[in-house]
Amino acid sequence: xxxxxxxxxxxxxxxxxxxxxxxxxxxxxxxxxxxxxxxxxxxxxxxxxxxxxxxxxxxxxxxxxxxxxxxxxxxxxxxxxxxxxxxxxxxxxxxxxxxxxxxxxxxxxxxxxxxxxxxxxxxxxxxxxxxxxxxxxxxxxxxxxxxxxxxxxxxxxxxxxxxxxxxxxxxxxxxxxxxxxxxxxxxxxxxxxxxxxxxxxxxxxxxxxxxxxxxxxxxxxxxxxxxxxxxxxxxxxxxxxxxxxxxxxxxxxxxxxxxxxxxxxxxxxxxxxxxxxxxxxxxxxxxxxxxxxxxxxxxxxxxxxxxxxxxxxxxx
Amino acid sequence: xxxxxxxxxxxxxxxxxxxxxxxxxxxxxxxxxxxxxxxxxxxxxxxxxxxxxxxxxxxxxxxxxxxxxxxxxxxxxxxxxxxxxxxxxxxxxxxxxxxxxxxxxxxxxxxxxxxxxxxxxxxxxxxxxxxxxxxxxxxxxxxxxxxxxxxxxxxxxxxxxxxxxxxxxxxxxxxxxxxxxxxxxxxxxxxxxxxxxxxxxxxxxxxxxxxxxxxxxxxxxxxxxxxxxxxxxxxxxxxxxxxxxxxxxxxxxxxxxxxxxxxxxxxxxxxxxxxxxxxxxxxxxxxxxxxxxxxxxxxxxxxxxxxxxxxxxxxxxxxxxxxxxxxxxxxxxx
Numbered sequence: 001x002x003x004x005x006x007x008x009x010x011x012x013x014x015x016x017x018x019x020x021x022x023x024x025x026x027x028x029x030x031x032x033x034x035x036x037x038x039x040x041x042x043x044x045x046x047x048x049x050x051x052x053x054x055x056x057x058x059x060x061x062x063x064x065x066x067x068x069x070x071x072x073x074x075x076x077x078x079x080x081x082x083x084x085x086x087x088x089x090x091x092x093x094x095x096x097x098x099x100x101x102x103x104x105x106x107x108x109x110x111x112x113x114x115x116x117x118x119x120x121x122x123x124x125x126x127x128x129x130x131x132x133x134x135x136x137x138x139x140x141x142x143x144x145x146x147x148x149x150x151x152x153x154x155x156x157x158x159x160x161x162x163x164x165x166x167x168x169x170x171x172x173x174x175x176x177x178x179x180x181x182x183x184x185x186x187x188x189x190x191x192x193x194x195x196x197x198x199x200x201x202x203x204x205x206x207x208x209x210x211x212x213x214x215x216x217x218x219x220x221x222x223x224x225x226x227x228x229x230x231x232x233x234x235x236x237x238x239x240x241x242x243x244x245x246x247x248x249x250x251x252x253x254x255x256x257x258x259x260x261x262x263x264x265x266x267x268x269x270x271x272x273x274x275x276x277x278x279x280x281x282x283x284x285x286x287x288x289x290x291x292x293x294x295x296x297x298x299x300x301x302x303x304x305x306x307x308x309x310x311x312x313x314x315x316x
Numbered sequence: 317x318x319x320x321x322x323x324x325x326x327x328x329x330x331x332x333x334x335x336x337x338x339x340x341x342x343x344x345x346x347x348x349x350x351x352x353x354x355x356x357x358x359x360x361x362x363x364x365x366x367x368x369x370x371x372x373x374x375x376x377x378x379x380x381x382x383x384x385x386x387x388x389x390x391x392x393x394x395x396x397x398x399x400x401x402x403x404x405x406x407x408x409x410x411x412x413x414x415x416x417x418x419x420x421x422x423x424x425x426x427x428x429x430x431x432x433x434x435x436x437x438x439x440x441x442x443x444x445x446x447x448x449x450x451x452x453x454x455x456x457x458x459x460x461x462x463x464x465x466x467x468x469x470x471x472x473x474x475x476x477x478x479x480x481x482x483x484x485x486x487x488x489x490x491x492x493x494x495x496x497x498x499x500x501x502x503x504x505x506x507x508x509x510x511x512x513x514x515x516x517x518x519x520x521x522x523x524x525x526x527x528x529x530x531x532x533x534x535x536x537x538x539x540x541x542x543x544x545x546x547x548x549x550x551x552x553x554x555x556x557x558x559x560x561x562x563x564x565x566x567x568x569x570x571x572x573x574x575x576x577x578x579x580x581x582x583x584x585x586x587x588x589x590x591x592x593x594x595x596x597x598x599x600x601x602x603x604x605x606x607x608x609x610x611x612x613x614x615x616x617x618x619x620x621x622x623x624x625x626x627x628x629x630x631x632x633x634x635x636x637x638x639x640x641x642x643x644x645x646x647x648x649x650x
Contacts, residue, residue: 102608279430
């Protein structure tokens with residue numbers, strides 16, 4: 001049981017990396033990127049390509065692929081996404097679904113249908129583990145993934161709180177038009193957010209490929225997991241993605257101990273349960289009386305970086 | 317005192333209905349003339365049209381953008397399989413299975429319709445995944461292996477092909493008629509009002525939840541019917557295929573290419589999708605990647621789709637989903 005719990009928490013680190021980008025796009029650009037999972041798989045295939053064909057070491061390959069993914073995100077936002085955002089809620093969904101189909105089938109055409117893994121390129125890291133007191137064993141790779149996740153989120157937090165770009169992102173996410181009036185180029189901010197989001201997807205994909213087998217059509221499943229982590233943690237909240245990722249990871253990890261299908265089923269159930277619970281709380285509050293003191297469910301996706309606002313208020 | 321005269325039927329509308337009735341008659345008689353291959357292909361086309369029209373009803377007219385309509389496509393087929401297993405006549409089971417899927421949609425709607433925008437879209441997808449996993453637990457389906465509607469193999473292949481064709485045609489014709497009638501009724505007007513502004517619609521006394529539910533359940537039934545017709549023509553039931561998200565991708569493609577929020581658009585989109593598949597389907601993954609490119613192209617440059625753009629340029633509608641008001645009423649011809 002304890003083993004499943006620890007594994008689940010560590011798995012949450014991977015989901016946090018994957019979900020942070022989705023959440024950023026959702027909050028800042030107000031854009032649901034249905035190709036996010038496919039970007040992760042693309043990142044994984046690019047790392048595999050760099051390792052197997054170009055002969056780079058895995059970590060160097062990851063370091064090379066992340067900027068490439070960032071550039072891809074920047075270009076896509078500049079050319080594709082910016083145009084579709086004007087078309088309301090539906091058009092971005094259609095565009096990114098189409099883009100997902102292009103990515104999946106393009107990767108199938110280029111890299112073939114074989115399932116692949118980075119596992120056999122990273123030496124004994126894929127199975128090595130550390131012994132902790134009380135007979136607990138933790139895999140080294142999951143711990144590294146989790147550490148990277150915390151580092152990534154902390155860096156994002158620092159960027160958002162203290163840098164010029166971060167201020168621009170926060171301003172744009174709360175009100176793009178007002179931000180533009182203050183001399184912020186909202187479209188440039190959107191491009192920066194998309195670059196960060198796609199780069200993080202690529203990074204997450206690399207970690208996925210180290211731990212598991214991937215194939216060109218694995219993206220949509222990863223997208224669902226990322227979305228679940230975002231919603232469980234609260235949309236637009238940076239550290240919420242880590243909490244959401246951990247909740248999802250723990251649920252899946254316990255589900256997997258029951259049956260192979262339980263891995264996904266438990267995660268989905270927790271996600272639907274959280275959604276249902278929020279609906280119930282909102283409903284209860286609207287009835288008034290003692291129910292009104294129930295904690296408020298997380299607000300609808302209005303402002304991207306509520307947590308960041310708290311820190312910025314301290315500074316201003 | 318003058319009043320507004322309400323005119324529902326345009327000249328082109330009457331002509332289109334007459335042409336559709338004629339086409340239906342010809343299509344119904346087709347199995348006596350055409351080869352088996354043609355009948356099989358047309359059955360597939362009917363499934364596509366039905367799916368496209370149902371998705372447009374949901375997303376285009378009620379503003380409910382679902383990425384999980386494969387739930388009902390799959391669950392309809394599964395229920396039909398279960399009913400046949402329990403001893404029901406196969407073709408009756410296909411219809412009852414679809415109705416059953418419509419019933420399954422009711423509790424789902426009570427939950428999902430309270431969610432907004434992106435959460436609704438993805439929650440529907442997650443629900444589809446949950447249904448797939450639950451169905452895979454059924455020993456009848458044998459997990460990933462899937463199963464077959466073997467009872468249909470007992471029938472003469474020719475008869476089976478024609479019965480499936482007629483089921484598909486009848487299902488499509490009835491669902492088109494219901495959709496058309498619904499869109500011109502108060503429910504259709506209310507649904508479009510909700511799509512455009514939910515709070516404003518509620519403020520003038522529209523029961524938002526009830527209207528959404530009616531559309532949602534009807535669309536679920538339509539998708540389930542498409543699923544059972546598909547099952548009857550494909551025979552095999554593979555959870556990952558029948559519950560696959562690609563069905564929703566196809567629906568999106570057909571509706572986007574044909575024209576969202578138009579009655580005719582999805583039908584045209586389905587025909588185009590069908591033709592593309594017939595011509596380029598052999599290219600495999602590059603054909604599917606090409607579909608993605610086309611979808612992105614339409615989203616960028618022709619977001620209203622072919623029929624929507626045509627209608628804007630020419631002002632010609634084959635079937636008017638809206639109502640014309642003439643003032644004063646005495647000047648109208650009717």
